[in-house]
Amino acid sequence: MNGASVLDFARGPVFEIALAMLIFGIAWRLVGIFALRRPVDYSEPRAGTGWGSGLRMIVSRSWPRREFRERVLHWDIVSYIFHVGYAVAILGYVPHIMLIRNLTGLQWPGLPGGVIAFAAGLSAGALLALLGHRLTSPVLRRLSNFDDYFSWLLAFTPLVTGLMAYYGIGGNYQMVLGLHILAGDILFAWLPFGKIMHVILLAFSRGTTGAAYGRRGAPI
Amino acid sequence: MNTTTLGAGPGAARAPVGDNKQGSLSDAERLDRAMTSFLRDFNTTSALYLEACVHCGQCAEACQYYVQTGDPKYTPIWKVEPIKQAYKRLTGPLAPLYRLFGLKKAVTIEELEQWQELLYDSCTLCGRCTLVCPMGIDIPSLVLAARHGMQEAGLVPDDLWGPTERARREGSPLGATKQVLKERIAWLTDDNNVTIPLDREQADILVTISSVEIMKYPQSITAMARVMNHIGASWTFRSDGYEATNFNMLSGDRTGQREATMRLINAALAINAKTVILPECGHAYQAFRWAGATMYGRPLPFRVVHISEYLAEELRAGRLSLKSDARSMTFHDPCQIARRGGVTEAPREIFRALGADLREMGPTPAGNWCCGGGGGVITIHRADSLRHRVFHLKMQQVEDTGAALLVSSCSNCRLTFDDGQDFFHWDKTAHSLVELVADNLAERH
Ligand code: SF4
Numbered sequence: 001m002n003g004a005s006v007l008d009f010a011r012g013p014v015f016e017i018a019l020a021m022l023i024f025g026i027a028w029r030l031v032g033i034f035a036l037r038r039p040v041d042y043s044e045p046r047a048g049t050g051w052g053s054g055l056r057m058i059v060s061r062s063w064p065r066r067e068f069r070e071r072v073l074h075w076d077i078v079s080y081i082f083h084v085g086y087a088v089a090i091l092g093y094v095p096h097i098m099l100i101r102n103l104t105g106l107q108w109p110g111l112p113g114g115v116i117a118f119a120a121g122l123s124a125g126a127l128l129a130l131l132g133h134r135l136t137s138p139v140l141r142r143l144s145n146f147d148d149y150f151s152w153l154l155a156f157t158p159l160v161t162g163l164m165a166y167y168g169i170g171g172n173y174q175m176v177l178g179l180h181i182l183a184g185d186i187l188f189a190w191l192p193f194g195k196i197m198h199v200i201l202l203a204f205s206r207g208t209t210g211a212a213y214g215r216r217g218a219p220i
Numbered sequence: 221m222n223t224t225t226l227g228a229g230p231g232a233a234r235a236p237v238g239d240n241k242q243g244s245l246s247d248a249e250r251l252d253r254a255m256t257s258f259l260r261d262f263n264t265t266s267a268l269y270l271e272a273c274v275h276c277g278q279c280a281e282a283c284q285y286y287v288q289t290g291d292p293k294y295t296p297i298w299k300v301e302p303i304k305q306a307y308k309r310l311t312g313p314l315a316p317l318y319r320l321f322g323l324k325k326a327v328t329i330e331e332l333e334q335w336q337e338l339l340y341d342s343c344t345l346c347g348r349c350t351l352v353c354p355m356g357i358d359i360p361s362l363v364l365a366a367r368h369g370m371q372e373a374g375l376v377p378d379d380l381w382g383p384t385e386r387a388r389r390e391g392s393p394l395g396a397t398k399q400v401l402k403e404r405i406a407w408l409t410d411d412n413n414v415t416i417p418l419d420r421e422q423a424d425i426l427v428t429i430s431s432v433e434i435m436k437y438p439q440s441i442t443a444m445a446r447v448m449n450h451i452g453a454s455w456t457f458r459s460d461g462y463e464a465t466n467f468n469m470l471s472g473d474r475t476g477q478r479e480a481t482m483r484l485i486n487a488a489l490a491i492n493a494k495t496v497i498l499p500e501c502g503h504a505y506q507a508f509r510w511a512g513a514t515m516y517g518r519p520l521p522f523r524v525v526h527i528s529e530y531l532a533e534e535l536r537a538g539r540l541s542l543k544s545d546a547r548s549m550t551f552h553d554p555c556q557i558a559r560r561g562g563v564t565e566a567p568r569e570i571f572r573a574l575g576a577d578l579r580e581m582g583p584t585p586a587g588n589w590c591c592g593g594g595g596g597v598i599t600i601h602r603a604d605s606l607r608h609r610v611f612h613l614k615m616q617q618v619e620d621t622g623a624a625l626l627v628s629s630c631s632n633c634r635l636t637f638d639d640g641q642d643f644f645h646w647d648k649t650a651h652s653l654v655e656l657v658a659d660n661l662a663e664r665h
Pocket residue numbers: 282283284285295296299342343344345346347348349350359360
């Protein structure tokens with residue numbers, strides 16, 4: 001396969017399959033969770049239904065509570081660098097925005113390529129640091145499984161190939177770009193099947209606890 | 221050979237004491253029962269929690285056991301690994317894929333046996349991990365679900381299972397039977413010259429007790445009576461519904477938990493109580509205030525309050541008046557009443573009314589360290605040295621306040637503090653908030 005055909009392949013059929021897997025997978029996983037029995041709580045709430053607290057916690061748990069900052073904030077910051085850099089690279093890069101426009105009709109102004117490359121570079125660096133942490137921390141080693149490493153790899157590959165394409169590294173531009181898009185496709189397709197699904201589940205699990213604790217008047 | 225009886229179901233057979241297994245089930249039967257229980261417990265909430273974990277490890281940083289030992293096995297979410305494994309392999313939306321690719325192995329009996337220590341000896345259900353988890357996963361609720369399976373399988377530490385089984389037989393986990401209660405109340409009445417109503421047929425308020433108080437801190441009962449009488453409330457203790465400590469909930473015995481809950485509900489209904497007051501006991505609060513109605517299957521037809529909430533209400537209403545006690549004090553918020561129960565302001569209102577110099581434990585009441593004795597851990601003797609290790613954190617937190625007096629509102633915490641005080645030859649004793657109030661009642665003119 002030459003560069004052009006890899007590019008066409010990645011942009012065409014693979015992209016469509018990935019998108020289908022993304023949508024179908026998210027729906028499958030959410031339905032699988034919400035089709036289970038819903039617990040009923042007959043206790044008399046202290047403070048309303050808890051809905052407000054649920055929504056509040058979705059936002060507030062984005063930053064660690066004061067009690068824990070000393071022990072966790074540094075890794076939260078590294079994780080934020082990864083996440084924010086990633087989001088900037090995905091949503092700020094003009095070719096990405098054009099793709100989104102073609103799919104949804106939505107669009108917004110892009111950022112200069114240099115800014116995107118910087119954000120992607122920072123994000124990749126943070127991701128490497130997080131991997132190092134995962135490989136060396138006894139707690140993380142105990143918890144980690146295939147999903148953790150595989151999802152890491154799938155998150156890392158589009159960043160690196162994207163940077164390579166941007167800086168013209170790796171020879172044939174079309175080939176590198178094709179591989180970048182392919183990596184993005186695979187990431188999309190995998191999202192619902194591994195831990196990256198947390199981008200969706202996060203709001204539900206935070207909201208559930210926020211509501212349960214909120215109706216008790218307990219701190220969230 | 222000593223034998224014990226498994227409290228529930230067809231496993232009610234005999235097994236040797238000391239191996240921390242109950243009943244004479246085969247390993248396969250134990251495993252099967254645990255799995256059936258796990259599967260029955262899964263619901264949208266636990267599924268969300270089990271799906272959402274990103275293996276970030278932050279919960280370890282909040283857990284007293286990890287913080288004090290540095291041992292990764294004490295990572296909170298790791299403590300529920302068997303139930304997580306069972307969910308992913310058998311119930312979750314991706315279960316067929318996990319099985320197909322062999323990504324989640326079936327839970328084994330050896331794993332369940334190995335996890336007994338993590339599920340019982342090293343989790344007080346304190347809920348600190350819930351507060352740190354970026355996904356907001358409420359790990360103690362998963363620990364409780366896992367304990368249900370362990371109880372069904374007869375894999376509970378004997379030290380915790382003993383009181384649980386006794387509670388089902390005698391109505392009290394620590395031997396505080398109806399008869400013992402009646403005798404206690406008779407001698408407390410005589411010794412202290414206080415009226416302690418027992419078994420009144422009608423009363424607005426049913427006051428309940430923890431068996432720890434009956435057996436270890438009977439002065440608490442007198443204190444409750446003096447305070448209730450001072451307020452002029454229409455109240456009673458009932459010998460058919462007094463025991464609020466729900467050890468069965470802690471071991472994972474759902475049937476026993478329900479029986480203990482129903483005794484209180486029926487006693488309250490019998491006297492047409494408008495309010496049930498829960499004693500200074502954290503798990504009683506959790507079991508009755510928050511889980512009681514669900515055990516009943518519908519909303520309770522009366523109000524349920526912790527005694528500290530009731531006292532704060534009465535202060536506000538002007539029916540409770542206190543003398544001043546300006547000593548410096550610090551307050552240990554019992555996890556199940558405050559962090560997981562929502563009662564944080566009431567005790568502080570009481571300290572303000574006393575004019576006490578309250579020195580809060582840092583950094584915030586919500587992040588308060590557990591005493592280390594909750595969740596049934598205080599009963600498990602093989603866990604003593606671990607418990608003492610984590611008690612160190614608590615001791616330090618108390619010391620840092622520089623307060624002269626340590627006060628709490630849970631007799632189980634108090635028991636743990638007493639034990640820790642003894643062990644470390646510490647100069648601080650934990651006092652009861654209700655007793656402090658009773659000692660400072662203003663004269664009625
Ligand atoms: S509830 Fe408390 S003791 Fe149990 S795992 Fe969480 S932090 Fe540790």
